[in-house]
Amino acid sequence: MNFRPTLLALLFAASAAQLEAQRLPTNVHPEHYKLEIAPYLDKAVFEGLETIDVTLDQPSATVTLNCLEIDVRKVTAGGQTGTVSYNPALEQATFTFPQPLPAGKSSIQVVYSGILNDKLRGFYLSKTKARNYAVTQFESTDARRAFPSFDEPAMKATFDVSLTIDAADTAISNGPIIADSPAGPGKHTLTFGTTPKMSTYLVAFLVGDFACEKGKSDGIPIRVCTTPDKVKLTKFAVKSAEFTLHYYDQYFGIKYPMAKLDLIGIPDFEAGAMENFGAITYRETDLLVDEKTGAVNSKKEVSSVIAHEMAHQWFGDMVTMQWWDNLWLNEGFATWMQDKAAAAWHPEWKFPQDVASSVQGTLNLDAIKTTHPILAKDTQTPAQIAELFDGITYGKGGAVLGMVENFLGPEVFRQGVHNYLQAHMFGNATAEDFWTAQTANSHQPVDKIMQSFIVQPGVPLLTFGDVQASGYPVTQSRFYLAPESVADKSTGGWTVPVCVKSATGPVCKILTPADSSLSLLGSSAPTYLFANAAGKGYYRVSYSPAQLQAIIAGVNTLTPPEKLDLLGDRWALTRAGQAKVGEYLDLALALKQDADASVVQNALSYIATINARIANADDTAQLNEKMRKELGPVYASLGKPSKKDAYDKDEIRNALFAVLGRAKDPAVLAEASKLTDDLFSGDPARMKSAKESPLADTAIYVAAAQGDEALYNKLQTVSQKATDDPGLQTQALFTLADFQNPLLVVRTLDYAVSGQVRNQDSWILIARELQQPETREVAWQYVQQHWEKVSAQFTTASGARIVTAVGSFCTVAQRKEVADFFATHKVEAAERTLTQSIDSIDACIQLRAKQEPNLRQWLSTHQ
Template identity: 60%
Template sequence: MLLGTILHRAVLLASLSPFAAVALHAQRLPGGVHPEHYSLTLTPDLKAATFSGEETIDVVLDAPSKAITLNAAEIRFLSVTAGSQTAEVSLDSGKEQATFTFPQAVPAGKVTLGIRYTGILNDKLRGFYLSKTKSRNYAVTQFEPTDARRAYPSFDEPALKATYDIALVVDSADTAISNTEIVSDKPGPMEGKHTVKFRTTPKMSTYLVAFLVGDFKCTSGKADGVPIRACSTPDKVAMTKFAVESAEYILPYYDKYFGIKYPMPKLDMVALPDFEAGAMENFGCITYRETDLLVDEKTSAIPAKKRVAIVVAHEMAHQWFGDMVTMQWWDNLWLNEGFATWMESKPVAKWKPEWNFPQDDARGLDVTLNLDSQKTTRTIRAKAETPGEINEMFDGIAYGKAGAVLGMVENYLGEETFRQGVHNYLAAHLYANATAEDFWSAQTATSHQPVDKIMQSFVTQPGVPLLTFSEQGANGVPVAQSRFFLSGAAADSSQQWTLPVCVKSNGKPLCRVLTPEDATLPLAADAKLPFFYGNARAKGYYRTAYTPTQLAAIVAKAESLTPEERIGLVGDRWALVRSGQADAGEFMNLVLALKNDSHGEVMGTALDKVRSIDSRIATDEDRTRLAAVVRRELGPVYAALGRPCAGESYDREQLRAELMEALGDAKDPAVLTEAKELAERAYAPGARGEKGLDPLLTATAISVTAAQGDAALYEKIMAASKDGGDPGLQSEALRTLALFTDPALVTRTLDYVVSGEVRNQDSWIPIAILLSGRDTRETTWSYIQKNWEKVHAQFTTNSGSRVVGAAGTFCSVEKRDEVASFFASHKVDAAERTLAKALDNINDCVRVRTAQEPNLQRWLASQTKP
């Protein structure tokens, strides 16, 4: 599963919690019962928002038993039988379990349970639920992690795999889509209905089952003999073509890479109007948010196409990692999400090399390292027993850190050796379950390298290593490792890792495994200073700190670093500023040294840090002086790029957009005028958000103009946010509304997103953006407190935690205490860990502002001297 645009990233350490942790008990099934096959017939009533189900489950009992316990939630049982016996049903809503008690012990061995029941098509985007458009209802599913039990009584744990026969009784005008292909479609059993039956599935976990009902229309393709479809509501089918093209490239790539053919008879990808996650890897029937599958090939900017390609690649990778081979339990969720995150950019980077996916990976690694460098973090493998604990596992550690660690190991071993280890791991566990040890044992046996020690070091320990280098000696470069904290806490040298370190110097990159016992990195004979960079290819999961001499040599030869390495350098230096080990003024010198970099992602990474300085460190007077420096230094660079022209590289387009945004923030008059002209052209009568020759620049221009508070533009963007014809434009408009800073417009936006007019899958997004903005934060926070019932009513299973996380952008002790107090008495589901991290963020901001404000002011003074 790929989460939405902002991952909820929280893990609670009890000592940091602002309130006592509630004791949670395991909710695992008692065992002794092994499901082998489910037969399901479901009849949804889309108008009444209900459904009925008839189910048989073939199970094997280890021993005779009068009671069988499985999972069920929001299910009303009509009858339960086993052979000639009828069971009494008792429900435990807290554990989401049902126990069937029979008059006589059911004998050991094979038993068939017969179940008749009814359920509700809920509006919570979980289980079997309603998705709506203006014209009709759809019945769709989202079961990961623990919501299959809301659609059919089941042994809802990932290791309890079984095969499935699925049939859906639907209205005659509707169609149905499920994991496998249709084998029969017959009228009845009642007038106005038809019954659609699907081929028996392979052995699979409960959470990977899917069934969708509505009037979906599809674009078809094919690759390696596998039929591929991308489907949507009828009005949007023209926007499914790019997804099919992506899948047609990715599927053969994966077939070859894994050495195991795609395991299902077809691949369906379906865009749903209401869908909380970014996408979900149901076996053979992947479901998506509309914005993650649908794109207008002619008018959309490249980032929108990149997003679709990446999400398609992520979910298709899951067909092997997660679907065919599944983690044994949710504590090893990273075996699903880390693998898919590591894998997602490989095929698309090969397909579209001009789109610079490796730079995206480097920028994502920087974000993940910052996440994991907070005091409140967790290990990759962590305890997860209850549904709430399991939901909190879907965070930046399971996705970002796990994926980055896999990338680091691959970089060390070499792509082909690592690929063979992946194949061996998958081949050993086809249609079964696996653990972390299974993976690293396969890689160790294949490579004859200490992968087991490396992986165990990162999977079982929290945090990020900091490698502190000293001046090169006769035997190499002295290095010390410790745990790095953004908070400024003393580095913890008692925590050590076994990690591969790849060094770039005057010679070719050299990789060595650094153990806790090692104090020196040996270098090749020709690898002498003055040049030495400690994270070649930017794949290492660690931060670096250099001596002044080493750093000066790196900056002087920055052009010899790859764009990914420059992104890593900027990220490392900014992290040291946040931790108090480097100076904000010196960091600004690094930014200015890179101002002529031709790569948009490098400049974007640097400018993101400048925005942080502006919002987290600078006083109002400092912001004015910082803006003047930005205009002076970057204005000529932007002007030299000229206006967009046909055939430009994506790098040039992205660089122009990054510079426009920075200069717009700095209120450069010429840029503001240009941005307003582009925005007005995009929203001219009949244009409907058209982006012209450079859609990325026009999108940036709209954002820049919105931030200046143009009320006339607000009305146009409000109208666009209500136009569902193009989900991408609609989503972009909703986000843009949150960029207006006038308090009256901020309140109007908030009223709109809690009114019910905005889908609850999206309503948290503008709230979080407004809560994160320096100029909108206070108005938004006051609104949230005064209108809590309306705000809270919009939260889905995970979105509430994202709003809690956004509250961590305050930067005062008073606001920290206010946030802690409010959420202590206004609980948000699955957000306790997120709150702990939010409070950490506020504490860190207070400390960084106190420490770095004088350094920034000295630097600004040096910039204004004659």
């Protein structure tokens, strides 16, 4: 899945025994579910008839399973009628029968009803202006809202699903439709093929008037489906899915296991996407893009998300983690795999740079005190499970896999993946199962490497000294972003595969906690090294002054991912107080004319952070003047945009345009204003010309920051009326948060909580207003004063994202306000998130105190 789910506030106070009790008893094993469901979209309810074939280890008069927001009307088994008792706090129901059910096989029949909720979880309503749809989102613990179930990943079973729906509607589920029969006046019943053995959270059923574009790959029929008005935007996704399915068939050496593959865009959807077996669901902006006119970055996002969810069909659906503590096995692998597949399809889109860039964010997240291990041992409740869907599970999981693949070599790693999947097909597995397969196949200490990175939290910092006869002196320690953090004494060190790029070529070595030097070529070791060849290592590096000087002098010999790693290391060390901010600025400006867009974008993005988190008002004015002086000529040298320009040139131009816009460069502001005026002029010729400019999107953002009410009104109108283009509609909506006029900030927040914005999007407007220094104070006061309205918009995960957003604050007073406010205004599944946000505020306070004098000194000598 591309992000998500939660529980009731009272569970935060539950005892350890209660938390443990949220796991189901292990004496009953589901084998097969037959689900007959009839949703009534106009009434927002559904009725269900369910038969669960189970095996009992020993005779029992009770069967406990998961059940929430469901009314069980009748339950029978073995000719007996049972009674039902509910435990909402544990999200369980217990069926009790007059006589014990015998050991062995039994069938339990359940008649029940439920609600089609508006919380984007379980079986819920998704709405357009034209009609309602009934759709599902079950990961992680919400299948229990649609049918009583053994809703734990290891309790796999097969499923037969049938849906009785309006005659004019269709339905989609995991299997193909095998029967369509009349079901009374105005109704018909669609019956779907039996699924393989799978976990409950992967079941899906969707009802509505979906329209689909068809394709095929390796003999498997593929459909991309959406609401009828958007089907014209599905062609790109079909081609992406066709390529990706064939690529994965070849990569895994195991054919896609389902009879068909559907990808469905849903108007209201919490996550980016969800990997239901054979019926993947998506937020519309992550699936739908115009094949001919869509921006390259939009196509990259769609192809990457499609590849992520399709990777799950093998890694997560076919072989599933034993329990949620190993969620990283699913999400880390899919995160690593997504850009590998997308890059094979479109290598010109430079996905390796995207990977290298995203790893930098993960390393920073993992370098705060309140990070957590990838393997989350103490995970019992739905709220605890929900908190695992974060940047560590996805990003660190994927980055560590990428590091191990780089060390072993792609083919050795691929064979280990195949062996793991083959051994556990349609079953469950653990992290140990995965790294044992890799160790056995490679004959390398993958188990020791993975153990050290999976079980313990944090980021290793490798500090290299100047070359000696025995090699390079090196020490490893845990790296923290906050200057005042103290090393965690419980961290035992890492077994690190270090791949070094030196003057004599790349070499990979294992560095253990006991090693005090890295030996490359003995006494003839080169005088300098770059200690993260290919930028794949999950560690930070600190070099001696002489080594750093040599690396920067030869920076153009580094690949783009290596340059991104160097930039990330230097910025992280700056944040940690181990380097001066001026040194980072020198490096960033040295790369201002780099030929790779990702390098330029990353170098400049950290400058924006310096403005936001270090500089005072006077410093900002001086830094902006410096940026105009340094970057204005670079931007001018690129010339006017042309259709013949390469992707990198367009992206570099956009990056410079955005920075110069923030720095209030008069020429850029004028250009942004003209482009924006043309886009909204109503004159077809002017609008067409402006839309074709690669600067159009950035121009709107730059203009909005300076924008007035008239421009705001135009964007709001687009956000409301462009319903046939989800990308344009969403872009216009989110740009409302870029206006800095306090009256427009309040207007945006009022709009976000008005009920006119889908709750999948409302939190994004609020979070953006909280994160921007120019709008933060107004937004924070608004959130506190209108908490009832703000919190009413929260879905299963978005409340925690608002708590994350306040982590961008940077004063002692704001820290106290955040701690005090959320102490009395609890947010579901956000306990750890709040601690992380407060730590982030502390880190910013320390960063500003440490680096503001250094910034002022640099500015005084760089006029």
